[in-house]
Amino acid sequence: MSTTTTRNVHQIFLAVHRGWIDHLRRVLEKDGRTMKNLCECNEHKETPLQVAIRERQFKVIEFLVQSVKDHIQIHCHPHSRWVRRMSSFSWDKINVELFAIGPAEFGREFTQIFVLPSADVAILRDMASSNRIGIFKLIEYLIDVVNDDTSWFEFFLNSMVASSMDRADKIIALELMGSAFILKIRLADEQFEPDEIAGGLRGLQCWKKALELRNSTANGRRPMPKIPHVLSSAARNALGDSPEVTTLEQLQELENQLRRHDRRSLITDQAFLVIQRTFAQRQLGAEPNLFHLKTLLDYGKQFKTTGDHFANTEIHYGRAINISLMIMQQFNRADSPKCFQVFVEAFLLFANVLNGLGRKTANNAERIKELTFAHVLEAIKFGFTIATNLILLPPICDQHSMWQSLVMRKIYFLMVTLFKMLPKFDPPEGERLCRVLANFFRVEQLRNGFASMLHLAVEGFVSARIDVTVRAEIVTFFLDNGADPKSLDRNGQSPLHILAGKCQPNSNELFFEVFQAVLEAGGHLDQVTPDGKTVIDVLQDKKKQFQESLDPRVDHWINTVMSLECYCAQKIRQESIPFEEDEQQLPLCLQQFIEQHSPLKSQLQGDNWIII
Structure with a gap:
């Protein structure tokens, strides 16, 4: 290796380690050697992408993966109406209808007979062969069902099959990529029937090869039958009760139904059954996987926006709700921004569906069935779980603050829906909701830079033209369950500041009742x-x-007599009495009390403060 090449390789891995995207782009593109540079290895025989994955450099991973995808040149495939855009490295010479798996070879569990020798194939093939990154991680980082082209699916699948990864991992690759082919057309923005059929057939072809590999006894292998997976109630409600197919005969019947345009939604449910089983049977404690979560989310969004168009029925809120619950069951604080974004979007989907049902007439069948206390409470708990993570843990991306604001507002609207739906709670229901709120209000005191739930409730009350009584009840309900009336929003205003700013000559009795409730709960007029x-x-x-x-x-x-503690807080700052230094340091709660009452810019209004 030349000195120049060695220096470039060092620069590549340094940029990966430091997360320097712009520098990495310049070095990779130097002399038009992008793919060759991506195949370079460090002293541990790791490629740049492997290092980025190991070090969880998510922005670098995204950049490197896109660099590989962009390099696989796409042009019109001359032999297939379905695979319109194929990579020039090999696919222009391949008839995808003749997809075939070669015989088992010693030391290489499974090979594909038509993969052509190519440095392009090597970048993913060798990564899979190294066994340093499992098949689940490879699919998570490299496959996006909605946004990737089918030619990329083919490139990835052939790279996996051509690798020396073990038999079990190749089965997983074939099964999950089969689901990806099937769902690719189903989750697209536009529906093209010929493509839909071809995608389904390609997916079934992958499943057949996976089943053949499961049943193979070559070289003394033992069969690896599918282990049945028991679905959660949410998954059963979303995907139905049909069992996953386990035989070649059943796969053939699916193919016949697909060719007859008969029950095409059945193959979609089968694709998700494969995905659910595969990810459920990972090792215990495995972290959330973006491929799994995002595919579910994209499916759920279709039922919210366009309805169950596969069966030409009205919008199917129940499926969207249960798919949201399926995603919620996978929740774990992920440091992957994209994974966390899926959880946020799943909550927003859940909340939007329930709030939408709340606007329907009381005798609407979907509303009666799906808008239940249990569903709304689950959505509120899901929202509070996400909000708690956003409050307590460091930001993981630039959208952190936006997510905080959006999630909190949706939780508030869920509370409005709940109070309108159930003017009076049963005692057990009320106790459950109170516990959820009380737990969050304790955490909420640690938030910084965004409005509290009480601020949102007060803002919702003073700006409401309808449901004013309901919104007033929510304010007092929050106060009764521990909401802090002295909390500040991003502008440094307390709930009382917001209420005072909306005081009008025509303010009604309800306004003054809410103001007094906040005051009696511990709000300070001199804050x-x-x-x-x-x-x-x-x-x-x-x-x-x-x-x-x-x-x-x-x-x-205005003429309220202030307490001595309030006057003291004002005086400490007015006289510049130290209270934060080591020798004179006050407890944190007292420091906060002083800061709430007397910022440096404030001027003591002597006429208004009377010592008692």
Whole structure:
């Protein structure tokens, strides 16, 4: 290896380790050697992509995978109407109808007879052969059912089959890629019937080869039959009760049905049954897998937006709900931004379906069946689980703050739906909801930079034109279950600041009841914003604006006698008395109390503070 080449290889692996995408792009593209550079190995015989996966450099993984995909040149395939776009490295000479698996060879469990020698094939084949990255991770990082072209599916599958990975992993590759071929057309934005049939046939072909390999006894092998998997109730509701096919005869019947255009949705359910069984039977404690989660999510979204168009029926909310529950059952804090995004989107799908049902008439059949206390509570719990992770753990991507805001707002709207649906809870239901809220409100005190649930409830109340009473009840319900009335939003405002800012001459009795409830729960009229505005200051501004025409209770609040602790908090900052240094350090709760009452910019309004 030349000195220049050695230096380039060092730069490639340094960029991978440091996450330097721009630098990595320049080095890889140098002298037009992208694929050759991607095949270079470090002293541990790892390629750049293997290192990125091992070090969990997710942005680098995404960039390197896309670099490989972009390099596999695509052009029109002359022999197939279905596979319109194929890679020039070998596919222009291959008739995909003659897909065949070669005989078992000693030391190589399974080979494909038509794979042509190519450096392009080597990059994935050798990675699979090394056994350093399992088949589940390879599929997770390299396959996107909706966005990848079918030629990439072929390239990946042939690379796996041509590798020396063991028999069990090749079975998994064939079964999961068979599902990918089947679902590719079903999950596409547009439906093309000839493509749909061809995709199904290609998937069935993969399943047949997997079954042949399972049943093979060549070279003294033992058969590896499918181990039945018991579906969860959510999975049964989403996918039906049909068992997974286990014989070549059953696969042939599926093919016959597909060619007759008969019960085409059945093959879709079979694809998901294969995926569910395969991922459920991984080793205990395996982390969430993006291929598994995203494929479920893309399927669930179709039922929310377009309905069960496979059967030409109306929107099937039940399937969307149960697919969301299936994803929720896989939840684990993943440091993969894309995995976490799937969990966020699954919650949003769940919440949107339930809130949509809440807007339907009370006698709507789907509403009666699916809009239950149990479903809404599960959605709220799912949302709080995601929000808790967003609060407690470091950001994993640039969308962190947006997710926080969006998830919290959807939880609030679920509460509105729940209170409208059930004006009065049964005692067991009420206790369950109270426990969920109380647990989250304890965690919520650690949040930073976004509105609390109480802020959202107050904002929802003051801006509502309908369901005002329901929204007022939610505010008091939150307060009763531990919501902090002194919490601040991203603008440094407390819930009382928001209420005071909406005080009008025509404010009704309900407004003053909510204001008083927040005050009695522990809200402080002298709490200040970063620019020094207390709640009393806001009320005084309102009084000047409306020239004394406000309710007399506003005067009462303006002239409220403050407690000694509030006055002391003001005085500590006004006199610059140290309270954060080591020798004079106060407990954290007292530091927060002082900061809430007297930011540096605030000016003490002497006329309003009376010591008691």
